[in-house]
Amino acid sequence: xxxxxxxLIITSGRLCAWLVVFAPxxxxxxxxxxxMEVRDRPADxxxxxxxxxxxxIAAVAAAVGGGLGAALAxxxxxxxxxxxxxxxxxxxxxxRSVPPLVLGWLAWLIIMPTTYSLGAKTPxxxxxxxxxxxxxxxxxxxxxxxxxxxxxxxxxxxEIRAAAAASGASRVQVAFQVLVPLVERTLWAAIAMxxxxxxxxxxxxxxxxxxxxxxxxxxxxxxxxTSLTGAAAAGSSGDLLxxxxxxxxxxxxxxxxxxxxxxxxxxxxxxxWT
Amino acid sequence: MSVLPVxxxxxxxxxxxxxxxALPITxxxxxxxxxxxxxxxxxxxxxxxxxxxxxxxAVPPVVTGxAVAVIAAASGATSIIGIxxxxxxxxxxxxxxxxxxxxxxSRYARRRLYAAAAAGASPRYIALAVHIRxxxxxxxxxxxxxAARMCVETAAIVVALAGVAGAFTGGPALTNIVAPHAPFAVxxxxxxxxxxxxxxxxxxxxxxxxxxxAMHAASRLIEGEPHESLSRA
Numbered sequence: 001x002x003x004x005x006x007x008l009i010i011t012s013g014r015l016c017a018w019l020v021v022f023a024p025x026x027x028x029x030x031x032x033x034x035x036m037e038v039r040d041r042p043a044d045x046x047x048x049x050x051x052x053x054x055x056x057i058a059a060v061a062a063a064v065g066g067g068l069g070a071a072l073a074x075x076x077x078x079x080x081x082x083x084x085x086x087x088x089x090x091x092x093x094x095x096r097s098v099p100p101l102v103l104g105w106l107a108w109l110i111i112m113p114t115t116y117s118l119g120a121k122t123p124x125x126x127x128x129x130x131x132x133x134x135x136x137x138x139x140x141x142x143x144x145x146x147x148x149x150x151x152x153x154x155x156x157x158x159e160i161r162a163a164a165a166a167s168g169a170s171r172v173q174v175a176f177q178v179l180v181p182l183v184e185r186t187l188w189a190a191i192a193m194x195x196x197x198x199x200x201x202x203x204x205x206x207x208x209x210x211x212x213x214x215x216x217x218x219x220x221x222x223x224x225x226t227s228l229t230g231a232a233a234a235g236s237s238g239d240l241l242x243x244x245x246x247x248x249x250x251x252x253x254x255x256x257x258x259x260x261x262x263x264x265x266x267x268x269x270x271x272x273w274t
Numbered sequence: 275m276s277v278l279p280v281x282x283x284x285x286x287x288x289x290x291x292x293x294x295x296a297l298p299i300t301x302x303x304x305x306x307x308x309x310x311x312x313x314x315x316x317x318x319x320x321x322x323x324x325x326x327x328x329x330x331x332a333v334p335p336v337v338t339g340x341a342v343a344v345i346a347a348a349s350g351a352t353s354i355i356g357i358x359x360x361x362x363x364x365x366x367x368x369x370x371x372x373x374x375x376x377x378x379x380s381r382y383a384r385r386r387l388y389a390a391a392a393a394g395a396s397p398r399y400i401a402l403a404v405h406i407r408x409x410x411x412x413x414x415x416x417x418x419x420x421a422a423r424m425c426v427e428t429a430a431i432v433v434a435l436a437g438v439a440g441a442f443t444g445g446p447a448l449t450n451i452v453a454p455h456a457p458f459a460v461x462x463x464x465x466x467x468x469x470x471x472x473x474x475x476x477x478x479x480x481x482x483x484x485x486x487x488a489m490h491a492a493s494r495l496i497e498g499e500p501h502e503s504l505s506r507a
Binding site for chain 2: 018197201246247
């Protein structure tokens with residue numbers, strides 16, 4: 001290979017590296033530009049309630065899903081029998097394969113009619129929708145949280161477990177008194193990353209809230225991702241007002257994500273969030 | 275809400291075309307970036323590419339879709355496949371690149387790299403034989419997982435397509451993106467919203483899960499058991 005060809009390849013490699021870095025940055029730049037374009041025009045949609053609702057739903061879902069994922073990781077890696085561990089890992093792998101689109105639809109099929117048949121048919125019943133959305137988002141957060149904590153447990157040297165066991169500690173004591181403090185920061189990072197994941201999820205949550213519309217339930221204060229989807233879809237010919245407003249909502253959503261990722265990095269920079 | 279006409283495979287062709295275009299572009303760019311970072315030739319971008327996968331989680335796909343809609347609306351683009359490819363590329367690139375960087379910087383890849391460099395291998399040999407041929411199974415697994423994600427990515431494409439349709443045609447935009455021209459997942463999203471009880475919606479949901487499960491299983495089969503897990507067992 002000639003020096004020129006080598007230099008050409010290295011230069012194109014560098015360009016590709018910068019493209020990877022600038023892909024998310026350019027997304028933020030574009031939506032910031034779109035939001036600025038419509039800043040002087042009166043807003044058709046208020047995003048105050050959706051922002052509050054998104055924070056609440058995402059925080060609860062991240063805590064529940066992140067905690068459940070961590071508990072399952074501990075149970076399968078440290079406490080359970082190898083056969084149970086295999087079953088848990090297989091179930092998590094299957095759960096990871098279920099797209100949010102299908103989870104949202106399943107929520108419609110399972111949670112909504114069940115609640116409806118239990119008598120929750122008189123509006124307002126927004127709490128049912130919120131509970132359904134939290135359930136779906138928590139389920140989405142479980143697999144990555146499981147993988148993150150499992151990865152952290154893998155990084156703990158075997159000698160620490162052996163030393164604790166040699167001191168007479170049982171498996172439960174090793175898990176709770178030795179390993180939990182060691183992977184605690186990863187758990188907090190997983191919850192923070194779970195918040196970013198849950199706050200940004202739109203497909204499943206939108207389907208859950210649309211299910212509420214079928215029952216004539218109020219949709220005031222639906223999650224930000226849902227509002228954004230609706231605003232982007234409701235623009236009129238040649239008028240980018242709603243798209244610009246959706247971009248403003250997107251900026252808020254992205255800022256939530258950035259804060260969550262910063263917090264996660266503060267706890268554990270090597271978290272394997274896959 | 276009107277019921278969209280939905281067949282069992284509506285949108286499948288659009289998804290196949292879109293993924294067939296977006297996946298090679300994404301993987302080539304990600305591979306080039308990862309190779310440059312592994313060769314420590316990327317300069318200031320190195321550390322940023324390493325953390326790109328995690329940092330990009332801050333930008334949800336729905337926001338990516340919004341940005342693509344703005345770009346498409348501003349440039350007058352109306353091709354469904356073009357908009358879908360752009361949305362998939364931007365949404366999947368950082369994660370794919372970060373995973374490949376991690377693959378090329380693993381302990382085992384570094385060991386191979388140092389051995390080859392100590393033996394006097396040329397940079398071309400290191401890039402092609404040490405990195406690519408040595409990690410070809412892992413690269414294949416990353417490609418399969420990225421393809422699986424592209425097949426089910428909905429939020430980015432729905433917002434991108436609906437945003438463009440709303441900007442150009444007016445009125446209720448959702449009906450402008452009719453099956454079978456939209457991608458499979460997008461058609462399924464609108465069908466689930468409009469007529470969730472329909473048997474065809476259930477079959478399409480099963481097909482989506484089966485597809486992703488098969489792709490994930492194939493990627494696991496290709497990459498094998500991770501070294502760390504083997505060492506612990």
